[in-house]
Amino acid sequence: xxxxxxxxxxxxxxxxxxxxxxxxxxxxxxxxxxxxxxxxxxxxxxxxxxxxxxxxxxxxxxxxxxxxxxxxx
Amino acid sequence: xxxxxxxxxxxxxxxxxxxxxxxxxxxxxxxxxxxxxxxxxxxxxxxxxxxxxxxxxxxxxxxxxxxxxxxxxxxxxxxxxxxxxxxxxxxxxxxxxxxxxxxxxxxxxxxxxxxxxxxxxxxxxxxxxxxxxxxxxxxxxxxxxxxxxxxxxxxxxxxxxxxx
Numbered sequence: 001x002x003x004x005x006x007x008x009x010x011x012x013x014x015x016x017x018x019x020x021x022x023x024x025x026x027x028x029x030x031x032x033x034x035x036x037x038x039x040x041x042x043x044x045x046x047x048x049x050x051x052x053x054x055x056x057x058x059x060x061x062x063x064x065x066x067x068x069x070x071x072x073x
Numbered sequence: 074x075x076x077x078x079x080x081x082x083x084x085x086x087x088x089x090x091x092x093x094x095x096x097x098x099x100x101x102x103x104x105x106x107x108x109x110x111x112x113x114x115x116x117x118x119x120x121x122x123x124x125x126x127x128x129x130x131x132x133x134x135x136x137x138x139x140x141x142x143x144x145x146x147x148x149x150x151x152x153x154x155x156x157x158x159x160x161x162x163x164x165x166x167x168x169x170x171x172x173x174x175x176x177x178x179x180x181x182x183x184x185x186x187x188x189x190x191x192x193x194x195x196x197x198x199x200x201x202x203x204x205x206x207x208x209x210x211x212x213x214x215x216x217x218x219x220x221x222x223x224x225x226x227x228x229x230x231x232x233x234x235x236x237x
Contacts, residue, residue, distance in 0.1 A: 029138060029139050030141070034142050034147075041213075041216050042142070042221050049226050062075060062172060063177075072082055072083075
């Protein structure tokens with residue numbers, strides 16, 4: 001006989017709900033408060049993407065070169 | 074500047090010596106010395122040199138799941154990848170190690186986007202020099218004093234995603 005057969009339906013439903021709540025809690029993202037002005041700035045930055053800077057390209061190229069010669073990076 | 078050979082990078086464990094680590098940002102020092110091992114929400118990677126493989130000379134921390142921005146001005150859900158602490162010991166500054174670590178953080182951001190979907194990368198540097206550095210690299214300032222890189226700008230970097 002399966003264990004479920006011994007447990008009343010409402011108890012099983014409660015347990016399932018508890019599990020779902022736990023799961024949601026684990027997956028809930030951390031939050032960061034930002035001012036309305038910062039939120040507007042972030043919207044604007046998202047709406048106006050810019051190409052990578054030369055400095056960023058160089059940084060990533062140096063990293064790739066280092067990672068190629070140094071396993072683990 | 075090309076970083077010196079022999080740098081090792083690993084997840085922080087109790088085996089590593091962090092007590093003598095000092096960078097120019099006291100908040101960053103405080104995190105490594107007091108919180109990094111205890112903070113179960115962040116993942117910390119440490120850099121050592123092959124000549125002293127347990128002496129931490131640089132580190133960074135990442136928060137492996139997205140951070141949701143909250144504001145009275147937002148009706149939409151904006152999830153971002155937050156760059157957490159990054160520091161290089163004063164004795165190893167100027168050798169390009171911080172740049173290597175930032176590149177790895179950005180690869181983690183690319184992974185986070187692949188896994189969860191994010192709208193960008195945010196950072197709240199506590200040291201003005203770090204703020205300036207990130208700005209020069211293409212992050213743009215926002216009104217709360219931090220910097221932001223949009224997801225499109227992140228994807229344009231063509232990074233190979235790096236799991237945590």
